[in-house]
Amino acid sequence: MLIINDLVQPDTIEEAYRILIARKTNSVLGGCAFLRMGSRNIGTAIDLAKLGLNTIKEVDDYIQIGAMTTFRDIECSPLLQQFADGVLSKAVSHVIGIQFRNVVTIGASVYSKYGFSDLLTALLVLETDVELFKGGRISLAEFLDKPNERDILMNIWIKKVDCRAAYQSMRMSASDYPVLNVAVAKTGTDWLVTVGARPRKAIIARHISTALSQKNVNSENVDFFANIACEELVFGTNARGTAQYRQAMCKVLIKRAIKEVLLCK
Secondary structure (H helix, E strand, O other): OOEEEEEEOOOOHHHHHHHHHHOOOOEEEOOOOOHHHOOOEEEEEEEOHHHOOOOEEEEOOEEEEEOOOEHHHHHHOHHHHHHHHHHHHHHHOOOOOHHHHOOOEHHHHHHHOOOOOHHHHHHHOOOEEEEEOOOEEEEHHHHHHOOOOOOOEEEEEEEOOOEEEEEEEEEOOOOOOEEEEEEEEEEOOEEEEEEEOOOOOOEEOHHHHHHHHHOOOOOOOHHHHHHHHHHHOOOOOEOOEOHHHHHHHHHHHHHHHHHHHHHOO
């Protein structure tokens, strides 16, 4: 059962943080889409709706996305649809239905480090930083590796670079969580491959990323690179698939994503 004893809407991020650290049971609310799936007793729930963290805008060489921005906002943003072949918009467009995407926020999805996240896999393939109130600005990859700490995620920052990118996922049905997802990006001669829903959280596939960047890649030798990723990553088993099935699907999805990037102009 979910119990919320009190609800506040702070006017400043400083006030929100003071309330957060006042008691261990206090918690920041995101879109609340997944709260009903668990059993929690929240002392004071903190709604960040008054802090203006629901915008997508260009700031110098970056795209800034506020933590309260919804998946639907990301999906429909002309700026994100044009950036990196719309990889972020495409990744979230698969998530359940429009009503659901209208409430799920990027802040909650990133801060919670969900293993099944479509968004994290796509964000990780881009040059992405997270901005925390106390922890400051760090790369998304570093944030995902760090132990969970009590902090407030304020913004996501994505470097505006000229890159080609693709996102692929495998689902048992259109509205289900992904069995596996993959993102591939190419910036200049540098490639980056990320794999998520293993079912662990998204991770950068370092060996295949290096191999793609150092060798000539074409549609004839994609199998060679896809095999590297399957050998370097660890896969797990849950209700949606076995480790062996995920490993086999990883090769297929990476091949598709690389070929899609090669076709991008």
